[in-house]
Amino acid sequence: MLILSIDTSTRGCSVALHRNAELLAGYDLYTERSSSAMLTTLAENVVKDSGFFLSDLDAIAVAKGPGSYTGLRVGVSTAKGLCYGLNKPMLAVNTLEAMYLQTKGFFPETTLFCPMIDARRMEVYAAVFDFHGNLIHPTEAIILTENSFDTELESNKVVFFGDGAAKCQPLFGNRGNAVFPSEDIKPSAKTVGILASLAFQNQQFENVASFEPYYLKDFMAPSPRKSVFSN
Known part of the structure; x- marks a missing residue:
């Protein structure tokens, strides 16, 4: 049971590879913005550096939210792309539950x-x-x-x-x-993978086509700033 996990619930992105719920490798990148291209590269690297090919994966897991609207959209779209491209099932994990495990x-x-x-x-x-x-x-x-x-x-x-x-x-x-712990605890794919392994055992797969992130509330774009030149 080889599972690639992705978490983009907040700032940055995180990927991890688990075999039978045991962490093999994981990368966390905390930058202001993380693109889907960067996330895909991290995913490919964590699999390759562990001695596997993407085709060896049994499933792709993603932190479904709650969290950043943009971040969740990037993570889920990347997971869907991998699932379609590799013909693998998708698993989804509550971000807060994965944080609790830390x-x-x-x-x-x-x-x-x-x-x-x-x-x-x-x-x-x-x-x-x-x-x-x-x-x-x-x-x-x-x-x-x-x-x-x-x-x-x-x-x-x-x-x-x-x-x-x-x-x-x-x-x-x-x-x-x-x-209040002094350590800054961020969402991580390293614990997403543990919960995803349990979901895999229970055959709790998502419908890749219809799955949507758990936004929890509607996205609200910031109000446009008033021009300094307006009357």
Whole structure:
């Protein structure tokens, strides 16, 4: 079971190759903009450097979101192109669930985990998982207030992480059960591949033709700036 995974949920891009859920190689490139051409090159390199050909792959996996509208579109279109070109099935993984896997090994079993992706202003995309990966709070777009996550914080340590977590600290960062890791934790194909391996075993394949990213909310283009020459 050889799976190539792609994550472009936020700034930059990430690719990884797993065999039977074991990481063989992975590349993370965090730049302001990552094109589909750059992503395809990274994918080809991670497979080649591991001693395989693209034709050896059993499936292509992609982080479906939530996240950046443009980033998700690039990742999904690249995954679709590879699936069509290689005649391989596609798997899709929730970005926040893959982020949770990056942190669970560093905290006790009573801890809750809240990965967050910045959604501009005081809004974030977030979900809450327990230590075993059970969903405590579903994935949604949340406008943060000082009362956000009161229920979870009342009786559990909650780890807030991801590029949206910094918005929480001024609101409820002084509460004893709120934990903010010092390490910057970004979405990565390295954990997407672990979840994709499980999805492959369960035959949870996507319809390549009709699949769309999990945008969570409609794309809103920025308002055009008023010309300095207008009256």
